[in-house]
Amino acid sequence: MIEARGLTKDYGDKRAVDDLSFTVQPGIVTGFLGPNGSGKSTTMRLILGLDRPTRGAVTVNGKSYRDFHAPLHEVGALLEARSVHTGRSARNHLLALAQTHGIPRRRVDELVDLVGLHDVAKKRVGKFSLGMGQRLGIAAALLGDPQTVMLDEPVNGLDPEGIHWIRTLLKSLAAEGRTVFVSSHLMSEMSLTADHLIVIGRGRLIADTSVAEFVAGASKKLVHVRTPQPQGLQEALAGLGASVANVDGYVEVTGLTAEEVGEAAAANGIVLHELTPHQASLEEAFMDLTREELEFATEGAS
Amino acid sequence: MSTVAIPTMAFRGRVTQLRVIRSEWTKLWTVRSTRWSLLVATVLTIGFPILASAVISSHWGQRSPSDRAHFNPLDPALIGSQIAQLAVGVLGVLVISGEYSTGSIRSTLTAVPKRLPVLWAKAIVFASVTFALMLPSVVIAFFSSQSILSRHHASYSWSHPGVARAVIGAALFVTVVAILTLALGTIVRNTAGGIATFAAIFFVLPPLMNVLPTNWNNTISKYLPSNAGRDILSITHDANNLSPWAGFGLFVGYTALAVAIAAFVLARRDA
Numbered sequence: 001m002i003e004a005r006g007l008t009k010d011y012g013d014k015r016a017v018d019d020l021s022f023t024v025q026p027g028i029v030t031g032f033l034g035p036n037g038s039g040k041s042t043t044m045r046l047i048l049g050l051d052r053p054t055r056g057a058v059t060v061n062g063k064s065y066r067d068f069h070a071p072l073h074e075v076g077a078l079l080e081a082r083s084v085h086t087g088r089s090a091r092n093h094l095l096a097l098a099q100t101h102g103i104p105r106r107r108v109d110e111l112v113d114l115v116g117l118h119d120v121a122k123k124r125v126g127k128f129s130l131g132m133g134q135r136l137g138i139a140a141a142l143l144g145d146p147q148t149v150m151l152d153e154p155v156n157g158l159d160p161e162g163i164h165w166i167r168t169l170l171k172s173l174a175a176e177g178r179t180v181f182v183s184s185h186l187m188s189e190m191s192l193t194a195d196h197l198i199v200i201g202r203g204r205l206i207a208d209t210s211v212a213e214f215v216a217g218a219s220k221k222l223v224h225v226r227t228p229q230p231q232g233l234q235e236a237l238a239g240l241g242a243s244v245a246n247v248d249g250y251v252e253v254t255g256l257t258a259e260e261v262g263e264a265a266a267a268n269g270i271v272l273h274e275l276t277p278h279q280a281s282l283e284e285a286f287m288d289l290t291r292e293e294l295e296f297a298t299e300g301a302s
Numbered sequence: 303m304s305t306v307a308i309p310t311m312a313f314r315g316r317v318t319q320l321r322v323i324r325s326e327w328t329k330l331w332t333v334r335s336t337r338w339s340l341l342v343a344t345v346l347t348i349g350f351p352i353l354a355s356a357v358i359s360s361h362w363g364q365r366s367p368s369d370r371a372h373f374n375p376l377d378p379a380l381i382g383s384q385i386a387q388l389a390v391g392v393l394g395v396l397v398i399s400g401e402y403s404t405g406s407i408r409s410t411l412t413a414v415p416k417r418l419p420v421l422w423a424k425a426i427v428f429a430s431v432t433f434a435l436m437l438p439s440v441v442i443a444f445f446s447s448q449s450i451l452s453r454h455h456a457s458y459s460w461s462h463p464g465v466a467r468a469v470i471g472a473a474l475f476v477t478v479v480a481i482l483t484l485a486l487g488t489i490v491r492n493t494a495g496g497i498a499t500f501a502a503i504f505f506v507l508p509p510l511m512n513v514l515p516t517n518w519n520n521t522i523s524k525y526l527p528s529n530a531g532r533d534i535l536s537i538t539h540d541a542n543n544l545s546p547w548a549g550f551g552l553f554v555g556y557t558a559l560a561v562a563i564a565a566f567v568l569a570r571r572d573a
Contacts, residue, residue, distance in 0.1 A: 049415045050408060051572040066415045070316040083408035085333060085400060092332040093409070099325035100413045102315035110309045140409065145311040165306065172305040 001026055001179055002047060002148065006056030009042055009203075016042040018203040019056070024181045026147070029174045031194030031211075032183040035290055039203035040183040041080050044152050048077055060148055072101050072144030078137035080152035080183075086126030090117050090136050093125060098143055111139040130157030138169070148179040155189055167193045187286035201290040215285050223258045225251040226274035227265070236268040237261065319419050326423040330397065330431065339393035340435055343476075346389070347382035347439035348446070354378035355447035362454045375457045376468055379447040380535050383440060383472040387479050390432055391504065394483030395496035397428055402491045411573045421488060421568055425481050425561065432480040436473035444469045464537035467546060471534030474550070478531065478557050479504075485560035488568055504528045524549070527556045 002024035009017040017039045024030045034040050045051045047058050049065035057064065060075050068074050084093050094108045112121045115135040120128070125136065134157055141149055151170075155163045170193050174180045184190050190197060190211070197214050199207040207214055227233050230251050234244050242255040253261050258277040265272050315321070330336050355378045365373070401407035414420050444465075448457035458465050486503075487496040504527070511523045520542045523529055533549025544552065 045572075048412050050411060068415060070314065071415050072413055073314055077412060079408055079412075081405055081408070083405045083412075085329075085404045085406040087333040087335070087400070087404075088329070088406075089332065092328060093406075096325045096328045096332070097409060097413050099328055100317050100321050102318075102321050103311070103313060107309075107311055107313070114306075114309065142308060145308075168304050169306040169308070172308060175305070176308070 001062075002058065002060050002150075002181060003062075004043070004047075004056070004058040007043065007046060007053055007058050008055040009039075009046055009051060010054045016203050017046065017053075020200065020203065020205055021056075022198045022205060022208050024179055024198070025196070026179040027174055027177050028195040029170050029180045029182060029193050030196045030198060031190035032181060032198050032200070033187060033190055033286065034183075034185065034200040034206075036185050038185075038200050038290075040185075040200065041152055042203075043200075044077065044079065044150060044183065047150065048075070048079075070101055070144070072097065072103070072146065074144075074146055075148045075150060076141030076144060076146040077149075078134070078141045078151040078154055080156070082133060084125045084133070084136060084140075087124055089122050090125055090128070090132075090139075091121040093136065094139060094143060097140055101144060103143060107143065111142055114142070115139040131159060131162055134158055135162070138166075146178075148181070149173050150181045152183045153185070154182060155184070155186075163189075187283045199286070199289060206289050222278040223253040223256060223261050224274070224276040224278060225253060225261060225265075225272060227251060227270060227272050229270050232268065232270050233265060236264050236270060240264060317414055317416070317419065319422065322414055322419040322423040323426055325413075326420070326427045330427055333400065335393060335396055335400070339389045339396075340431070343386040343389040344435050344439050346385040347436065348443050350382040350385060351379050351443040351447040352450065354381055355450040359450050359454065362456070370454075370456065373456055374538060375448060375451050376444075376465065376535075376537060378451070379444045380440065380468065380472045382443050383436070383476055383535070386436060386439070386476050387504070390436075390476050390480050391483040391500045392497055394428060394480045395487035395490075395500060396493060397424055397484055398487040399491060399493040399496045403493055407573055417569050418565055421484075421561075421565055425484055428480050428484055429477050433473055433477040436476045437470065440469050440472045462537075464546075468535050468537050471546065471550065475531050475534055475553070478550075478554055482527070482557040482560055485557065485564040488564035489560070525552065527553055530556075 004020050004022050007017055007020040008015070020039075020043060032040050032043070042051065046053050047060065047065060065071060065075065088096075091108060091112060094111065095105065098105070098108050112118055115138055117132065117135055117139065120132060125133065128136065134154060138151070138154065141151065154166050158166065170180050170182060174195070182193065194211055196210050197207060198205070199214070225233065226249070230246060233251055237244055237253060237256065240256060240260065242253050245252045258275055262272065262275055358378060362370075401410060410420055411417055444460075448459075451457040460466060483496070483500050486499050490496040490499055508523065508526055508528055511519045511526070514522065524542055524544050530544055530549040531553030533544050534546045536543065536546065539545065543549065
């Protein structure tokens with residue numbers, strides 16, 4: 001379990017993380033979503049004790065990261081920025097990490113195999129593709145068999161097979177009861193893997209909700225109607241506070257559910273050929289939520 | 303849903319200073335710059351004195367009597383340590399600045415979040431390796447150069463007063479350079495900056511003193527880190543130098559101060 005309370009981080013004049021409070025529960029995949037530069041990586045650095053918060057605190061399983069005597073057994077992390085010496089081989093990188101905790105060498109080999117780096121384990125990391133680098137980072141994260149796994153943009157640079165593998169891995173980790181915290185700037189990716197979402201924009205918490213609630217809450221009620229009597233429908237709906245527009249031969253109704261539109265049509269004897277509720281896509285919902293923050297950001301910059 | 307079988311592990315360890323030392327040992331030897339720098343340092347520490355002694359020996363007949371009288375057989379014997387100091391100093395900076403330039407410092411500090419054990423481990427490993435290579439190198443350099451010079455009766459024996467201290471002192475001096483430059487690299491966190499600082503202290507500052515009035519120069523120069531540190535290599539002394547152990551002690555003091563600053567900033571700064 002990861003708990004942030006009033007977490008705030010300033011770099012000079014710039015506030016990267018602003019009074020952030022959230023809890024990441026074990027047993028599910030929690031997505032950490034926000035546009036680029038919204039403070040996701042900074043938050044993860046604060047969780048790992050790499051940076052000190054200006055105010056507030058964050059704990060993992062009730063403890064501050066710097067107080068762990070065996071951090072690799074508690075939290076496994078993949079950071080977005082490269083964090084491997086380019087002159088060292090993948091196996092030696094993992095070995096050096098393992099040795100700080102006395103983790104046996106065969107565990108290193110086990111993870112090299114798990115992430116599919118067996119054939120390149122002796123190659124210098126500087127020669128790795130982005131995808132291979134991500135796989136190595138994931139091996140490092142799982143090295144200590146940690147209860148909490150935290151991955152920053154893990155699908156970056158992976159091929160479709162690798163992306164599928166990550167999704168399966170994340171769900172498997174959660175199914176084992178581990179705390180899984182994954183950041184992404186892609187809502188569509190999160191919709192496929194995450195059960196719960198923490199959404200931030202400009203360092204502030206925007207939403208802390210399940211994926212289903214997030215979509216339902218953010219989507220506008222939008223119904224597409226096809227009717228030979230558009231004028232009549234418009235009049236029938238006018239009194240219900242809906243806004244109605246004609247788009248490409250459709251009547252687009254905003255502000256009412258499909259049921260409400262259907263009932264109003266029936267009550268007024270209007271023939272409907274089609275009645276389609278539209279749920280906003282996750283990406284739309286996400287953009288709606290963060291739009292305010294982005295607009296504010298643009299104003300602030302000018 | 304398909305699953306990925308994540309291998310579990312019964313083992314549960316904890317971070318200890320000894321384990322961090324083992325990790326830093328692995329890290330030191332698994333990058334190329336280490337092997338190259340230390341190979342260069344070792345080869346030159348031994349090779350240069352042999353070369354220098356051979357040249358001196360072959361031109362001995364051309365030396366004036368006063369030149370011969372003032373000749374210090376230790377000069378060619380320890381000349382290699384001057385170059386070793388450069389290779390070791392650059393590597394000392396790289397041992398930590400390489401972690402910052404590649405980002406591996408984040409992995410390192412995530413595994414050892416208390417941070418200071420990393421600095422102690424790097425210092426212990428790098429200093430031990432340096433001393434273990436330098437001590438035999440300077441001893442070999444001493445005996446081979448003196449055997450070349452002995453045919454002109456211009457050599458010291460190991461038992462000559464101050465010789466053992468000067469020869470072993472050369473290895474000690476390079477070892478302390480290793481620790482000092484590690485500290486500089488930790489403070490500066492940048493390869494170019496760290497090497498520039500090292501070069502400024504050891505190679506720029508001393509000749510710069512010559513622009514000062516002579517009596518100022520004489521007063522200040524002996525307290526400079528490089529001059530104080532090298533006093534232990536010398537068996538001739540004048541009023542403008544500190545005694546061997548006082549000078550070396552001062553050099554160790556400067557190094558201790560740099561390590562203290564490095565520890566302070568490493569523990570406090572955002573990584």
